[in-house]
Amino acid sequence: MRTVHVSAASKEYDVLIGIDAVRSLGAEAKKLCPKALKALVVSETNVAPLYLDTVNDQLEGAGFEVTDYVFGAGEQNKNITEIAGMWNKMAEAGFTRTDIVIGLGGGVTTDMAGFAASTFLRGISVIQIPTSLLAMVDASVGGKTGIDIPMGKNQVGAFWQPTLVLEDISFLRTLPDDVFTEGMGEVTKHAFIMDLDLFDKLEKANGSIRVDEELLEEIVYMNVSDKASVVGEDENDNGRRQTLNFGHTVGHVIERDSGFTKPHGICVAKGMGIIMDACVRAGTLSAEDAEKMKDLLRLYKLPVSDEITPEVIVEGAMNDKKKRGDTLSVILVNKIGSAEIKKMTKEEFLEFLSV
Numbered sequence: 483m484r485t486v487h488v489s490a491a492s493k494e495y496d497v498l499i500g501i502d503a504v505r506s507l508g509a510e511a512k513k514l515c516p517k518a519l520k521a522l523v524v525s526e527t528n529v530a531p532l533y534l535d536t537v538n539d540q541l542e543g544a545g546f547e548v549t550d551y552v553f554g555a556g557e558q559n560k561n562i563t564e565i566a567g568m569w570n571k572m573a574e575a576g577f578t579r580t581d582i583v584i585g586l587g588g589g590v591t592t593d594m595a596g597f598a599a600s601t602f603l604r605g606i607s608v609i610q611i612p613t614s615l616l617a618m619v620d621a622s623v624g625g626k627t628g629i630d631i632p633m634g635k636n637q638v639g640a641f642w643q644p645t646l647v648l649e650d651i652s653f654l655r656t657l658p659d660d661v662f663t664e665g666m667g668e669v670t671k672h673a674f675i676m677d678l679d680l681f682d683k684l685e686k687a688n689g690s691i692r693v694d695e696e697l698l699e700e701i702v703y704m705n706v707s708d709k710a711s712v713v714g715e716d717e718n719d720n721g722r723r724q725t726l727n728f729g730h731t732v733g734h735v736i737e738r739d740s741g742f743t744k745p746h747g748i749c750v751a752k753g754m755g756i757i758m759d760a761c762v763r764a765g766t767l768s769a770e771d772a773e774k775m776k777d778l779l780r781l782y783k784l785p786v787s788d789e790i791t792p793e794v795i796v797e798g799a800m801n802d803k804k805k806r807g808d809t810l811s812v813i814l815v816n817k818i819g820s821a822e823i824k825k826m827t828k829e830e831f832l833e834f835l836s837v
């Protein structure tokens with residue numbers, strides 16, 4: 483088992499990564515939350531039939547009284563109604579401040595479980611057990627929790643660091659291919675903004691990291707280490723953490739315009755491709771590096787462009803929660819492995835995106 487330690491300003495915790503990592507859940511939960519008597523396991527309808535029994539057995543074996551909350555899979559259910567359902571379940575079961583929430587699923591689940599935990603009784607512990615590649619390398623680490631509202635994704639939420647993140651690589655065996663591919667959007671993003679070794683490893687693996695679980699574990703570990711270093715420096719997203727938004731300002735607009743039917747990681751890949759093209763036109767990124775990065779995206783079956791117009795991107799981006807005042811923080815990659823935060827007005831961003 484590999485361990486990444488996250489030293490966020492508000493809390494320190496470990497991310498445990500390995501095949502069959504879930505087998506340590508009971509003992510770890512008992513050790514980290516010795517006063518907890520009850521656990522709410524939050525999961526969704528695709529994941530629960532696969533792993534809920536295993537997780538419940540672990541917790542019950544360690545003496546916890548377990549309550550489950552299973553919601554309908556999908557981004558459309560990432561809303562306040564489901565959160566209220568979680569609050570009510572905990573209240574009915576008599577949860578106190580020392581009890582715990584477990585998030586078992588992809589990014590939607592870990593974001594919602596974290597948000598329910600951050601708000602119930604003004605905050606109780608959450609242990610995250612991500613089951614998708616995207617949630618393992620990104621969503622479950624770093625304490626961003628929340629829900630969507632009609633105006634946009636993740637518009638309501640809280641920073642709430644988990645007590646533990648358990649990443650069981652064997653859970654990726656059941657992940658559909660398209661969902662795995664989506665996760666590669668965030669994996670390649672880490673390579674582009676900060677990790678040349680990861681870039682090289684992904685290039686050498688030639689598009690097939692799924693078949694080799696040891697390699698997959700190493701790649702997940704590298705990504706979690708990258709994310710942990712950023713969160714350790716800037717938990718509240720005021721500086722370096724914003725570089726993790728590479729491709730996201732554009733990607734979120736594409737995602738929202740599709741009514742959230744296009745997967746997040748796919749939209750991020752499109753957004754990264756669009757920003758790379760703009761950087762090449764602006765002369766801040768070499769065409770050679772841009773082509774190498776796009777080749778890596780293509781190698782992992784990710785798109786590199788979209789039909790969306792600069793006008794639509796800019797209008798959508800001006801409603802994004804990442805906007806501060808009148809300016810946007812646009813993340814640029816100036817060479818492979820190195821990102822920059824550039825403040826742009828609406829007009830500057832439009833000019834940057836336009837041919």
Ligand code: GLY
Binds near residue numbers: 621723
């Ligand atoms: N997903 C980007 C972040 O956690 O900051």
